[in-house]
Amino acid sequence: MSLTIKLPVFSSHHHNLNNLKFNKTKLALYNAKFNKPKPTNPLVSSILYAKPTMYSLSHPANQIRSSLIDPDGGSLVDLVVPESERAKRVLEAEALPKVKLTKIDVEWVHVISEGWASPLRGFMREDEYLQSLHFNSLRTKNDGTIVNMSLPIVLAIDDEDKDRIGQSNNVALVGPTGDLIAILRSIEIYKHNKEERIARTWGTTAPGLPYVEEVITSAGNWLIGGDLEVLQPIKYNDGLDHYRLSPQQLRKEFDKRQADAVFAFQLRNPVHNGHALLMNDTRRRLLEMGYKNPILLLHPLGGFTKADDVPLDVRMDQHSKVLEDGVLDPETTIVAIFPSPMHYAGPTEVQWHAKARINAGANFYIVGRDPAGMGHPTEKRDLYDPDHGKKVLSMAPGLEKLNILPFRVAAYDTVQKKMAFFDPSRAKDFLFISGTKMRNYARTGENPPDGFMCPGGWKVLVNYYQSLQAEEASQQAAVLSA
Amino acid sequence: MSLTIKLPVFSSHHHNLNNLKFNKTKLALYNAKFNKPKPTNPLVSSILYAKPTMYSLSHPANQIRSSLIDPDGGSLVDLVVPESERAKRVLEAEALPKVKLTKIDVEWVHVISEGWASPLRGFMREDEYLQSLHFNSLRTKNDGTIVNMSLPIVLAIDDEDKDRIGQSNNVALVGPTGDLIAILRSIEIYKHNKEERIARTWGTTAPGLPYVEEVITSAGNWLIGGDLEVLQPIKYNDGLDHYRLSPQQLRKEFDKRQADAVFAFQLRNPVHNGHALLMNDTRRRLLEMGYKNPILLLHPLGGFTKADDVPLDVRMDQHSKVLEDGVLDPETTIVAIFPSPMHYAGPTEVQWHAKARINAGANFYIVGRDPAGMGHPTEKRDLYDPDHGKKVLSMAPGLEKLNILPFRVAAYDTVQKKMAFFDPSRAKDFLFISGTKMRNYARTGENPPDGFMCPGGWKVLVNYYQSLQAEEASQQAAVLSA
Numbered sequence: 001m002s003l004t005i006k007l008p009v010f011s012s013h014h015h016n017l018n019n020l021k022f023n024k025t026k027l028a029l030y031n032a033k034f035n036k037p038k039p040t041n042p043l044v045s046s047i048l049y050a051k052p053t054m055y056s057l058s059h060p061a062n063q064i065r066s067s068l069i070d071p072d073g074g075s076l077v078d079l080v081v082p083e084s085e086r087a088k089r090v091l092e093a094e095a096l097p098k099v100k101l102t103k104i105d106v107e108w109v110h111v112i113s114e115g116w117a118s119p120l121r122g123f124m125r126e127d128e129y130l131q132s133l134h135f136n137s138l139r140t141k142n143d144g145t146i147v148n149m150s151l152p153i154v155l156a157i158d159d160e161d162k163d164r165i166g167q168s169n170n171v172a173l174v175g176p177t178g179d180l181i182a183i184l185r186s187i188e189i190y191k192h193n194k195e196e197r198i199a200r201t202w203g204t205t206a207p208g209l210p211y212v213e214e215v216i217t218s219a220g221n222w223l224i225g226g227d228l229e230v231l232q233p234i235k236y237n238d239g240l241d242h243y244r245l246s247p248q249q250l251r252k253e254f255d256k257r258q259a260d261a262v263f264a265f266q267l268r269n270p271v272h273n274g275h276a277l278l279m280n281d282t283r284r285r286l287l288e289m290g291y292k293n294p295i296l297l298l299h300p301l302g303g304f305t306k307a308d309d310v311p312l313d314v315r316m317d318q319h320s321k322v323l324e325d326g327v328l329d330p331e332t333t334i335v336a337i338f339p340s341p342m343h344y345a346g347p348t349e350v351q352w353h354a355k356a357r358i359n360a361g362a363n364f365y366i367v368g369r370d371p372a373g374m375g376h377p378t379e380k381r382d383l384y385d386p387d388h389g390k391k392v393l394s395m396a397p398g399l400e401k402l403n404i405l406p407f408r409v410a411a412y413d414t415v416q417k418k419m420a421f422f423d424p425s426r427a428k429d430f431l432f433i434s435g436t437k438m439r440n441y442a443r444t445g446e447n448p449p450d451g452f453m454c455p456g457g458w459k460v461l462v463n464y465y466q467s468l469q470a471e472e473a474s475q476q477a478a479v480l481s482a
Numbered sequence: 483m484s485l486t487i488k489l490p491v492f493s494s495h496h497h498n499l500n501n502l503k504f505n506k507t508k509l510a511l512y513n514a515k516f517n518k519p520k521p522t523n524p525l526v527s528s529i530l531y532a533k534p535t536m537y538s539l540s541h542p543a544n545q546i547r548s549s550l551i552d553p554d555g556g557s558l559v560d561l562v563v564p565e566s567e568r569a570k571r572v573l574e575a576e577a578l579p580k581v582k583l584t585k586i587d588v589e590w591v592h593v594i595s596e597g598w599a600s601p602l603r604g605f606m607r608e609d610e611y612l613q614s615l616h617f618n619s620l621r622t623k624n625d626g627t628i629v630n631m632s633l634p635i636v637l638a639i640d641d642e643d644k645d646r647i648g649q650s651n652n653v654a655l656v657g658p659t660g661d662l663i664a665i666l667r668s669i670e671i672y673k674h675n676k677e678e679r680i681a682r683t684w685g686t687t688a689p690g691l692p693y694v695e696e697v698i699t700s701a702g703n704w705l706i707g708g709d710l711e712v713l714q715p716i717k718y719n720d721g722l723d724h725y726r727l728s729p730q731q732l733r734k735e736f737d738k739r740q741a742d743a744v745f746a747f748q749l750r751n752p753v754h755n756g757h758a759l760l761m762n763d764t765r766r767r768l769l770e771m772g773y774k775n776p777i778l779l780l781h782p783l784g785g786f787t788k789a790d791d792v793p794l795d796v797r798m799d800q801h802s803k804v805l806e807d808g809v810l811d812p813e814t815t816i817v818a819i820f821p822s823p824m825h826y827a828g829p830t831e832v833q834w835h836a837k838a839r840i841n842a843g844a845n846f847y848i849v850g851r852d853p854a855g856m857g858h859p860t861e862k863r864d865l866y867d868p869d870h871g872k873k874v875l876s877m878a879p880g881l882e883k884l885n886i887l888p889f890r891v892a893a894y895d896t897v898q899k900k901m902a903f904f905d906p907s908r909a910k911d912f913l914f915i916s917g918t919k920m921r922n923y924a925r926t927g928e929n930p931p932d933g934f935m936c937p938g939g940w941k942v943l944v945n946y947y948q949s950l951q952a953e954e955a956s957q958q959a960a961v962l963s964a
Contacts, residue, residue, distance in 0.1 A: 130870065131877050134829065135617055139877065146879070191867060196685035203678035205687045347616065385673060388612065395613050395621065397628070397879065 067260065068251055068361040069401060072147040073119025073140050076247055076359060080113055080230045090231055093172035093180050097165045099157055099224065101173050101181065104215050107303040108153055109173065109182055110234035110339045114246040116356040119147060123155040125225030126190040133200045136351055137397040148398030150351035151201065151343060155184075156192050158220030165189070171224070180231055187226035192219065202345050203384070208377025210306035211343045234339075240302070240316055245336040247360040250297065253334055254361050259295035261286050263364035263405065264357040266371070268301045268309055268342060269435050270318045270461055272453040273419040274410030276327045281421075282366060282405060283332065296333045297362055301353075303341030306374075310439070312337070314464040321456035346373045346384035347392035354399055364403045367393055418451035443469070549742065550733055550843040551883060554629040555601025555622050558729055558841060562595055562712045572713055575654040575662050579647045581639055581706065582656050583663065586697055589785040590635055591655065591664055592716035592821045596728040598838040601629060605637040607707030608672040615682045618833060619879040630880030632833035633683065633825060637666075638674050640702030647671070653706070662713055669708035674701065684827050685866070690859025692788035693825045716821075722784070722798055727818040729842040732779065735816055736843050741777035743768050745846035745887065746839040748853070750783045750791055750824060751917050752800045752943055754935040755901040756892030758809045763903075764848060764887060765814065778815045779844055783835075785823030788856075792921070794819070796946040803938035828855045828866035829874035836881055846885045849875055900933035925951070 071077075081089050101109065111117060119140055124132065129152050131138050136150040155173075157165075165171055165187070173182040194216055199205050202212070235241050245253065254262050263282055267275070279296055286294035300319060302312050310318075316337070323330045340356065343349045349372035354365045370386035371393075377383070390406045393399065412431040413420040422430050433441075433452060441448045442461040452458075553559075563571050583591065593599060601622055606614065611634050613620050618632040637655075639647075647653055647669070655664040676698050681687050684694070717723050727735065736744050745764055749757070761778055768776035782801060784794050792800075798819070805812045822838065825831045831854035836847045852868035853875075859865070872888045875881065893912040895902040904912050915923075915934060923930045924943040934940075 127873065127877065130829075130874055134874055135619070135877070135879055137617070137879070193685075193867065195688075196866075199681035199685045199687060203675075203681045205681060206677075347612075384678075385675065391609070392612055392616055395609065395617070397617055397619070 068254055068262065069358055069363040071115065071118045071247065071359045072355065072398065073142070073145075075118070076251075077115035077118040077121055078113070078246075078248065079115075079121065079228045080233050086231060089183060089229065090180060093183050093231065096170055096172040096183065097168050098172050098174050099155070099161055099165070099184070100178075101155075101175055102215070103176055104304050104341050105155060105173075106175055106181065106234065107339055107341045108155070109228065109230060111303075111356075112153065112228055113182070113230040113234065114248070114339075116247055116338075116340065116359055117149070117153055118247075118359045120149065120153060122184060122228035123225050124153055124223070125188040126223075128225065129154060129190070129223065133197065135397070136348065146398050148351050148355040148396055150348045150355070150396070151345065152197060154192075154197075154223045154225070156216075156219035157189070157222050157224050159222070161220060161224075162189055162222050165224075170226070181234075182228055182230045184224065184226035184228055187224055189222050189224050192221050192223045194219070194221075201343070201348055203348070204376070206376065206378045209344065210374075211304065211341065211345075214304060215341075238313065240313060240337060243316060243335065243337040244302065244339060245334075247356075250334065250336060251361040254295055257293065257295055257332075257334075259293055259361075261291040261294040261364060262297055262362040263294060263366060264297040264299050264354075264360070264362035265366050266299055266301065266338065266353045266357070268305055268315075270310055270315060270438070270453070270457060271298070271322045271327075272433070272438065272457075273327065273451060274412075276322065277410050277419050277421070278366065278368075278407050279328060279333075282364070282407075286364070294332070294364075296328070297357065297360065298328065298333055298335045299338045299357065299360075300335075301342055302337035302339050305342045306344065308439070309342075310461070310464065314460060318457045318460040321460055322454055325454035325456045327454045327457075342372070344372060344374045344383075346370070347388045348372075350389045350393055351396045351399065354393055354396075354402055354404070358399075358402055363401070364405055365393075366405045366407055368407045369409065412449050412452055414449070417449070439465070550736055550744065551840055551845040553597065553600045553729070553841045554837065554880065555624070555627075557600070558733075559597035559600040559603055560595070560728075560730065561597075561603065561710045562715050568713060571665060571711065572662060575665050575713065578652055578654040578665065579650050580654050580656050581637070581643055581647070581666070582660075583637075583658065584697070585658055586786050586823050587637060587655075588657055588663065588716065589821055589823045590637070591710065591712060593785075593838075594635065594710055595664070595712040595716065596730070596821075598729055598820075598822065598841055599631070599635055600729075600841045602631065602635060604666060604710035605707050606635055606705075607670040608705075610707065611636060611672070611705065615679065617879070618830065628880050630833050630837040630878055632830045632837070632878070633827065634679060636674075636679075636705045636707070638698075638701035639671070639704050639706050641704070643702060643706075644671055644704050647706075652708070663716075664710055664712045666706065666708035666710055669706055671704050671706050674703050674705045676701070676703075683825070683830055685830070686858070688858065688860045691826065692856075693786065693823065693827075696786060697823075720795065722795060722819060725798060725817065725819040726784065726821060727816075729838075732816065732818060733843040736777055739775065739777055739814075739816075741775055741843075743773040743776040743846060744779055744844040745776060745848060746779040746781050746836075746842070746844035747848050748781055748783065748820065748835045748839070750787055750797075752792055752797060752920070752935070752939060753780070753804045753809075754915070754920065754939075755809065755933060756894075758804065759892050759901050759903070760848065760850075760889050761810060761815075764846070764889075768846070776814070776846075778810070779839065779842065780810065780815055780817045781820045781839065781842075782817075783824055784819035784821050787824045788826065790921075791824075792943070792946065796942060800939045800942040803942055804936055807936035807938045809936045809939075824854070826854060826856045826865075828852070829870045832871045832875050833878045833881065836875055836878075836884055836886070840881075840884055845883070846887055847875075848887045848889055850889045851891065894931050894934055896931070899931070921947070 112120060112122060128138055132149045132152045136148065137146050138149045139146055169187065170183055170185045171187055172180060173184055175181050195205060198212055198216060202209055263286065265279055283294050283296060298319065300315055319335055322328055323333065350367060353372065357365055367390045370382060370384060371389035373382060373384045375382060394404050409422040410419050411422045412433055413429055414431055415429045433448060443465045445462060594602060594604060610620055614631045614634045618630065619628050620631045621628055651669065652665055652667045653669055654662060655666055657663050677687060680694055680698060684691055747761055765776050765778060780801065782797055801817055804810055805815060832849060835854065839847055849872045852864060852866060853871035855864060855866045857864060876886050891904040892901050893904045893914045895911055896913055897911045915930060924947045927944060
């Protein structure tokens with residue numbers, strides 16, 4: 001009895017160390033019980049900082065703990081083959097049946113291989129797929145604790161692939177240009193019921209869902225799960241790879257900066273001064289709560305986005321201007337790319353966004369109105385209730401250890417001429433500038449009100465939309481002259 | 483720390499007493515720890531049987547424990563107003579804004595009021611609805627433990643109802659014929675997004691889902707949640723009320739029979755000898771495992787079913803013939819009606835079927851191929867993967883304490899001339915008789931192979947289909963002569 005019961009107790013208690021810094025009695029008990037030296041600071045131990053934080057997968061017992069929140073499943077998954085074994089594995093992969101990946105499949109390989117989906121170790125087998133689809137969570141195999149996992153992370157193959165694989169136990173995954181990327185081991189092939197997957201993930205089967213149209217509609221009728229071994233780290237060579245910090249690299253950076261709280265801000269849009277207000281206000285609140293060094297993880301999503309979203313390179317350029325212009329403090333901010341593709345699956349997806357950030361070391365997650373939402377593809381309304389995202393996030397199994405910070409609405413205060421928290425007592429003074437409205441300003445070259453966005457950041461957007469219009473015009477000219 | 487941690491430990495340990503009867507050391511520890519007299523039989527205590535088992539909701543500390551599995555949330559919900567307070571409550575209800583219920587709404591009132599959905603105490607408020615929809619489970623409010631709850635149990639109202647309710651905190655629920663049925667207290671009204679509810683519950687939005695067409699399509703755009711108080715026990719006066727045993731009545735009956743295991747068989751079809759083989763074989767296996775007195779709960783679903791299912795009264799008649807004919811042993815079988823309406827929502831619904839039986843005292847649940855499934859309404863295939871039901875059931879949060887018994891396929895053995903477990907080594911000897919095929923036999927008056935069903939039971943079905951045809955013929959004649 002003692003072992004199976006003690007494990008969850010230990011685990012939940014340990015997480016409290018990250019989340020609740022006030023209870024020193026608990027900490028003392030914890031140290032006494034588990035026979036560890038009492039750190040001088042309950043959250044940032046000088047002993048731990050004497051050495052860099054390591055996540056040794058082969059020897060979990062030797063793992064050096066930092067003060068950061070534990071990754072899901074206890075240790076970060078890292079599925080990149082060690083350099084010393086690479087040549088051997090490449091040779092093995094060459095002899096295996098091949099499955100060709102799309103660009104978005106490769107993004108998922110990237111996500112899984114770096115441990116964003118820890119403890120997931122590969123594309124989902126059916127038991128994981130069903131748990132994700134029905135319960136938005138996985139029961140971990142070692143001790144039965146529940147981790148969040150709201151999106152099915154799956155790889156589709158077609159009948160031809162299935163025939164070619166035959167009875168093979170392992171397959172090689174090759175990129176869109178034919179390069180060997182990974183081995184998938186101990187595979188399991190099962191039916192891909194697209195209708196059910198879409199209905200349960202998006203809560204609709206209406207045509208026009210961006211991820212469905214891009215990925216699922218044309219995908220094969222089978223899913224293939226297995227354990228992933230990536231032959232070398234995934235790189236995109238698009239000039240942005242230096243922003244693609246893995247969860248392990250982020251944790252090292254947080255430790256290096258001696259963060260005692262990490263608050264993550266997920267976004268797929270340019271940063272305006274309302275966002276900045278919110279992030280700076282969150283830092284202020286964390287300092288008030290007694291944290292000494294809260295670090296902001298400004299974490300734009302870098303995988304697939306829908307056609308009318310601002311492209312990643314433009315957003316990264318815009319974000320760096322926001323830091324240059326001093327709207328956010330570079331000392332206490334880390335900007336990095338979250339490599340996941342976007343589902344636009346609202347309350348279901350926001351759980352994935354939060355869960356992945358736990359694995360990167362964040363113990364606070366900022367959530368706003370209608371996270372990961374969009375307009376209904378065929379009806380004139382939001383696809384999701386704008387409040388469901390934060391509600392579902394606060395109830396989600398496996399996210400109990402994460403502090404959810406719902407945010408107050410910021411809007412343009414026409415009196416103060418700056419972005420400010422909305423004050424319902426003088427509602428008429430406030431101007432709401434949606435993403436669509438912002439893009440329209442930039443597209444038409446019209447300036448938004450003063451103080452909406454820092455000038456450097458705004459210039460990036462205007463330039464992008466001007467280049468887009470020039471491109472469209474030249475394409476139209478080409479069509480007309482053809 | 484001690485309290486929050488001890489509670490789940492106690493609870494899971496206690497459930498083990500029901501599920502695993504072998505570990506006497508654990509039992510001794512349990513008794514020592516909680517300072518209870520050691521029962522003479524580890525599962526059926528004579529001390530407990532000295533008094534009838536009571537579920538006192540007002541004094542949970544005084545609750546007398548039987549050896550049966552604990553209901554979800556620790557105690558059975560019973561929402562029927564005590565007789566002494568009835569007159570007062572009726573008076574109060576008469577003065578409240580009224581919400582009119584459909585026949586199926588009343589079935590849900592029945593289900594909730596008797597504790598089948600324990601610990602749910604009324605129609606779901608939004609936080610319960612969202613947890614059910616996204617996670618198929620509820621976090622209990624007292625100690626945070628997770629109970630299964632896969633179907634949203636909700637009450638829809640329309641704009642007019644909403645206007646009439648206004649700012650009232652409570653409403654009265656009235657039946658289809660205008661009789662006062664219940665009070666719903668501390669109400670919450672929230673949006674009824676039908677598309678999302680359907681997609682997430684059924685995994686499809688295809689037209690033709692029986693429950694959707696009957697209940698949801700015509701329902702209002704709001705849901706109303708609150709705490710239910712039922713003015714008197716729900717009765718149907720259809721000659722079958724004596725079969726409608728509440729979870730509390732079932733538990734008393736199991737205790738009276740000194741059951742040390744209760745295995746539930748959910749069905750909405752006539753019982754053929756393949757079912758009987760299975761139920762008898764389950765009893766044999768439980769005896770082999772060391773149980774002394776396993777009791778079968780033969781538990782036909784009594785609420786809404788689709789038009790081509792066999793009606794409840796005919797099924798009850800058929801089931802009683804099966805017991806009369808000695809196919810099942812009346813000594814070790816309890817036949818009762820499960821009052822829930824049917825969703826035909828496959829893997830999502832089977833969890834509800836299982837969870838409700840925990841509340842009725844069952845610690846073993848038999849599950850077959852494609853439980854709660856049906857054909858896809860618009861495509862030529864099963865709506866659900868026939869194996870997903872039992873897989874999802876075995877993974878479902880909150881059902882860990884229930885023993886799931888997946889069953890072997892029985893078919894008609896043409897050599898032995900009886901229903902037998904399918905033997906793949908001589909597959910050609912077996913004849914599969916589906917529900918559709920069985921109904922066709924009965925409809926055409928053709929006899930099924932000898933030994934498929936007991937003669938008394940078969941006669942009931944033939945009579946039903948003959949009366950149906952006579953009725954159809956007279957209706958057709960009426961149409962032609964009109």
